[in-house]
Amino acid sequence: MVVFEDIQDVEEWLAPCDYAGFWTAVAPWAIFTGDERAHYDQVMADGEVNPETVLICLKDMAMMELRARFGLKDRTHEPPDAQYLRRIH
Numbered sequence: 001m002v003v004f005e006d007i008q009d010v011e012e013w014l015a016p017c018d019y020a021g022f023w024t025a026v027a028p029w030a031i032f033t034g035d036e037r038a039h040y041d042q043v044m045a046d047g048e049v050n051p052e053t054v055l056i057c058l059k060d061m062a063m064m065e066l067r068a069r070f071g072l073k074d075r076t077h078e079p080p081d082a083q084y085l086r087r088i089h
Contacts, residue, residue, distance in 0.1 A: 006075040
């Protein structure tokens with residue numbers, strides 16, 4: 001199972017997933033039910049929605065759930081000069 005330090009870790013983890021890979025990746029976290037997957041499979045099979053749009057929305061929903069579940073924050077980048085400021089002050 002993947003360990004996430006921040007929400008960008010989740011985003012980077014989900015980015016390369018295609019539709020089938022997405023469902024495999026999120027399965028251990030039980031974010032969606034089997035009925036929800038069947039619903040998305042059906043609306044895509046019926047041509048009601050663009051599959052790329054569905055995948056983008058599913059990834060966003062998974063990121064929101066994992067953010068809430070694990071209390072993930074945005075990645076904080078330390079400026080390169082911050083280490084020098086700590087040494088002087």
